[in-house]
Amino acid sequence: MDQLLTLQATRVKPGPRRGADLNELAIIEDGAVLCLGGKIVSVGTTRDALRDPWLKKHRKSVREIDCAGKIVLPGFVDSHTHPVFVSPRLVDFEKRIEGASYGEIAAAGGGIRSSLEAVRKTTKSALAAKVLSALKEMASQGTTTAEAKSGYGLTLESELKSLEAIREAASQWPGTVIPTLLGAHVVPKEFQGCSQKYVEIVCTEMIPRAAKRKLAQFVDVFCDQGAFTSEDTEQIFEAATAHGLKVRAHMGQLSETVLQPFLRFRPASFDHMDHVNDGDIPRLAKEDTVATFVPGANYFLGLKDYPNARRLIDAGVPVALATDYNPGTSPTASMPMAMSLACTHMKMSPAEAVAAATINGAWSLRVAECKGSIEPGKDADLAAFEAKDYREIPYWFGANHCAMTVLNGLVSSPA
Ligand SMILES: [Zn+2]
Numbered sequence: 001m002d003q004l005l006t007l008q009a010t011r012v013k014p015g016p017r018r019g020a021d022l023n024e025l026a027i028i029e030d031g032a033v034l035c036l037g038g039k040i041v042s043v044g045t046t047r048d049a050l051r052d053p054w055l056k057k058h059r060k061s062v063r064e065i066d067c068a069g070k071i072v073l074p075g076f077v078d079s080h081t082h083p084v085f086v087s088p089r090l091v092d093f094e095k096r097i098e099g100a101s102y103g104e105i106a107a108a109g110g111g112i113r114s115s116l117e118a119v120r121k122t123t124k125s126a127l128a129a130k131v132l133s134a135l136k137e138m139a140s141q142g143t144t145t146a147e148a149k150s151g152y153g154l155t156l157e158s159e160l161k162s163l164e165a166i167r168e169a170a171s172q173w174p175g176t177v178i179p180t181l182l183g184a185h186v187v188p189k190e191f192q193g194c195s196q197k198y199v200e201i202v203c204t205e206m207i208p209r210a211a212k213r214k215l216a217q218f219v220d221v222f223c224d225q226g227a228f229t230s231e232d233t234e235q236i237f238e239a240a241t242a243h244g245l246k247v248r249a250h251m252g253q254l255s256e257t258v259l260q261p262f263l264r265f266r267p268a269s270f271d272h273m274d275h276v277n278d279g280d281i282p283r284l285a286k287e288d289t290v291a292t293f294v295p296g297a298n299y300f301l302g303l304k305d306y307p308n309a310r311r312l313i314d315a316g317v318p319v320a321l322a323t324d325y326n327p328g329t330s331p332t333a334s335m336p337m338a339m340s341l342a343c344t345h346m347k348m349s350p351a352e353a354v355a356a357a358t359i360n361g362a363w364s365l366r367v368a369e370c371k372g373s374i375e376p377g378k379d380a381d382l383a384a385f386e387a388k389d390y391r392e393i394p395y396w397f398g399a400n401h402c403a404m405t406v407l408n409g410l411v412s413s414p415a
Pocket residue numbers: 080082250324326
């Protein structure tokens with residue numbers, strides 16, 4: 001292959017990549033990777049691999065994949081997706097083009113709430129089929145690990161059904177899925193004016209049931225104007241922690257929220273982060289909580305402003321990139337698209353975008369011990385792109401140049 005981006009750390013530093021380390025991709029020219037039983041066994045140059053005594057002896061039984069003219073990097077870790085929905089929201093799309101705001105669309109019965117009815121009515125297996133097709137589309141564009149949230153049911157029954165659909169789809173996909181309970185996505189209509197009652201249901205019914213049945217690893221909250229307050233979020237984090245689930249949150253998409261009070265819960269990630277309080281930045285720089293940008297949402301909403309990535313990166317806050325795949329505000333499964341937007345609109349370097357889409361995505365899901373870089377002992381999750389230089393990934397926007405993915409050792413070529 002032309003370039004092998006290993007993302008191996010050059011210095012031993014615990015935690016996610018920050019600052020200048022985001023630019024270090026540890027590239028091997030003309031590299032080779034040996035995988036066995038779904039794991040990476042060795043990484044080096046093709047020359048060294050060909051001299052390896054074990055490989056010489058076993059060459060006949062090894063499947064060789066020639067990646068000449070391609071680059072290979074760790075499979076993308078898409079750490080923020082909402083794949084459990086039934087239909088695209090084409091009315092919202094059109095209304096927004098005509099000038100309606102996020103709030104106006106929500107007030108007119110659009111937005112997140114308009115996806116609820118279909119999810120509540122649809123069977124688990126039909127939802128699983130939707131999730132599986134999304135996972136396959138992600139893999140066709142280089143993603144090998146995806147987080148998947150519930151959050152379009154918002155009743156105990158339909159949230160558990162959504163998580164079961166994620167589990168069913170994950171069992172049929174060779175990649176890795178990290179499930180998240182997002183019961184606190186928005187306050188459903190039935191609870192308007194008594195949102196506290198809904199928060200109680202999330203805390204005393206959804207979280208305990210999801211935890212007991214091991215249907216979720218994370219609990220997420222949409223903490224913002226028109227969704228859940230900081231107090232609600234703390235209450236939900238409290239319940240999640242008590243039931244052994246890790247926490248993450250949608251933060252700062254529409255307005256600024258002071259983040260410091262949540263840090264005691266050691267959140268894995270704060271996502272969106274368009275609006276961040278100055279006072280929080282030095283604190284975040286000391287934590288392992290990743291700031292996950294989802295510029296696909298800014299793009300699709302037609303916003304002129306994007307998250308200020310430079311301000312966070314330069315201060316030492318670890319950052320990741322994700323698609324926010326969802327039917328309302330970011331209908332894309334393409335990590336290369338998210339990376340392209342990060343480069344063109346957020347002034348992240350192509351190298352920073354790669355690190356944010358791989359190793360730091362893995363950190364934001366707390367799976368960095370086995371995902372996000374090409375190192376012996378880690379899972380055999382790779383993506384090969386038709387390119388001579390990794391910078392071509394964010395450069396050729398709007399077209400899929402992914403030639404192949406390897407998901408836990410299983411080779412898959414885009415259809
Ligand atoms: Zn989201």
